[in-house]
Amino acid sequence: MKLLLHACCAPCALSVIDIARKDGYENITGFFDNPNIPPGNEYARRADETKKIIDTICVPYDAARYFTAVHNYDDPSKRCPECWRFRLESAARYAAEHGFDAFTTTLLSSPYQDHAKLREIGEDLCKGTACRALTFYYRDFRVDFRRAHDEARRRGIYCQNYCGCVFSLVEREERRRGRGTAGRAPTKVV
Ligand code: SF4
Structure with a gap:
């Protein structure tokens, strides 16, 4: 079975691949479409590291897509679902158009994301006309x-310490200043 794996970083891709193979997805392709991550070093670095783990399609960076899809910048409880949805929508569309059996996301490997909401979004996308033949491969x-x-650290793979967008970067710095030590983001920190 062919699986499209929406991936936003290499370490989380490692969390998915072995489990997916055991579940029968022998053909897994990465899909790096994360315009939430600003261009420059961080975007390129995460994309390049992901390519070391799995063959990955990288969608060209386009900041406008993030700022069009996401509106509630000050409230992560609203901002993040908006951010997840448009990225998963892009993955679902690509998977449906290119003959994949299923799609999933590395976001499901993070203890710092809203797991139930991610599942709801993924399954909801498969109800759309264009994606009806597609399955959202849900796993914890x-x-x-x-x-x-x-394993990523042992292999020298980059493990970022903030979720991705400029807002999560600011929030991380605020936590650091507040606590005087490296803080832990409420969303995705590894
Ligand atoms: S914190 Fe993460 S999930 Fe939330 S908007 Fe920023 S990049 Fe997207």
Whole structure:
């Protein structure tokens, strides 16, 4: 079976791949479409590291897509679902148009994201006319999160310490200043 894996970083891709193969997805392609991550070093670095883990299609960066899809900048409880949805929508569309059986996302491997909401979005996207033949491959990949990140560190793979957007970067810095030590983001920190 062919699986399109929406991937936003290499360590989380490692969390998904082994489990997906055991579930019968012998053909897995990465899909790096994350305009939430600003251009320059961070975007390129995450994309390049993901390519080391899995053959990956990289969608050209376009900041306008993020700022068109996301409106509630000050409220992560609203901002993040908007951010997840447009990226998963892009993955679902690509998967449906290119003969994949299913799609999923590395976001399901993060203990810092809203797992139930991600599942709801993924399954909802498969109800759309264009994606009816597609399955959202849901799994709780968080079970492999720690092992995958340990492996990433051992292999010298970049493990970022903030979710991705400029807002998450600011929030991380605020936490650091507030606590006087490296803080932990409420969303995705590895
Ligand atoms: S914190 Fe993460 S999920 Fe939320 S808007 Fe920023 S990049 Fe997207």
